[in-house]
Amino acid sequence: MSKAKVLQIGPLSERFNRELAAQYEVSALWQQTEPLAFLHEHGEQFIYMVSSARFGCTADQLALLPNLRAICSFGVGYDPYPLDLLRERGIVLSTTPDVLNDCVADLAMGLMIDSARCMSASDRFVRSGDWGSGASFPLGRRVSGKRLGIVGLGRIGEAVAQRAAGFAMPVRYHNRRAVTGSPYQHEPDLLALARWADFLVLTCPGGKATHHLINAEVLEALGPDGFLVNVARGSVVDEAALIKALQTGVVAGAGLDVYEHEPQVPGALRELGNVVLLPHIGSGSVETRQQMADLVLDNLRAFIATGKLLTPL
Structure with missing residues (x-):
């Protein structure tokens, strides 16, 4: 045959x-x-x-x-x-x-912790010899108990929310429509969610409907103490607006696994110390x-x- x-x-x-x-x-x-x-x-x-x-x-x-x-x-x-x-x-x-939900959610939590506690930056600090020279490393920010806003409460968003429970994080989410039976508070206004959140995690689909959903206005609402984490699609974020927000302190930091024009990552992003950059490894386990x-x-x-x-x- x-x-x-x-x-x-x-x-x-x-x-x-x-x-x-x-x-x-x-x-x-x-x-x-x-x-x-x-x-x-x-x-x-x-x-x-x-x-x-x-x-x-x-x-x-x-x-x-x-x-x-x-x-x-x-x-x-x-x-x-x-x-x-x-x-x-x-x-x-x-x-x-479904088969990749856990790994992507694990990575989202890792990016939250890394961006807030500056783990990658502190690794560079040790490797460079700065610690041995007597320099002090700046303080990071606590993750436990902070407010988590999820943009796109689908399968992966649900998995992120479940993990956040272990960190005693209150959770709200933004979808077009409320998820029936969800224990988390639905926020129909994305700007309101960004103002409320300490961490704004993106787990929504890509495509026309979400193109540049996270723009300068949303980043300004997230504010100078807020962190953006993107494990969704690079197209969801206005990358130029994010770079400017990171450069000027409009937001505290970001953790990114995806980019607008992969595998190209803007030099301006790579030069910033307040952003963690990963090479799209959300599902990247054996x-x-x-x-x-x-x-x-x-x-x-x-x-x-x-x-x-x-x-x-």
């Missing part, structure tokens, strides 16, 4: 690439010298696509895939996909929800990445067998 043909937009882990290739006839688009020319010649062969929240796919690629029916994506983000076009053509999209890869394969297998995805968007 011939293997199903699968178009893979970009590389994932070596283990995933091997497992996919062992089960299907895979065409690696990123390895083609002229990707669009390849699709122009072979695109009608593909019913199934594998991609990720990093690579997504473009309208130009879809135009050359007339028989595409399903996309199985690695990650929870869906902003790099032309969703309107997918709906118009009846192409279904799966993501990998265990979670394997669970994500397994779920992509499970979704693809299920769709080929039944015509239905396990975790459709």
Whole structure:
């Protein structure tokens, strides 16, 4: 029996690439010298696509895939996909929800602690020899008992709130609509939430609806004692406004795992001592990445067998 043909937009882990290739006839688009020319010649062969929240796919690629029916994506983000076009053509999209909630929430807590207690900065202080020279390290700020505002109380936001309970942090959140049954106070006014919060943590989706949701006005409301933590998408924050706010003391600090134009991080951000910068490692544990890869394969297998995805968007 011939293997199903699968178009893979970009590389994932070596283990995933091997497992996919062992089960299907895979065409690696990123390895083609002229990707669009390849699709122009072979695109009608593909019913199934594998991609990720990093690579997504473009309208130009879809135009050359007339028989595409399903996309199985690695990650929870869906902003790099032309969703309107997918709906118009009846192409279904799966993501990998839930399996990464714990790791991303753990990282959000770590960024809160690091940005407030200046852990990365104090590490640099020791490594540079400044401590041994008699210099004193400035005081940080306490995390326990501080007010936590969550923008986007979905699965990951809920996991962050659960962890905050261990730090005795009161929690409020901002969503378009209140979450039924949530024990946390809903704040429909984002500016009001920012004024209330000591830490403003972003766990909302990316895309047009949240583009630059965190702007200069929100940062000013967060204030000179407040910290911003972003484990959502870089597009949610007006990066230029954040840089200015960090430079001028409009906010106390920030912890960032995502950026507007990854993997490019502005030099102005890299020069600042009051921001912790991570290379988009929210789901970056061995265990979670394997669970994500397994779920992509499970979704693809299920769709080929039944015509239905396990975790459709």
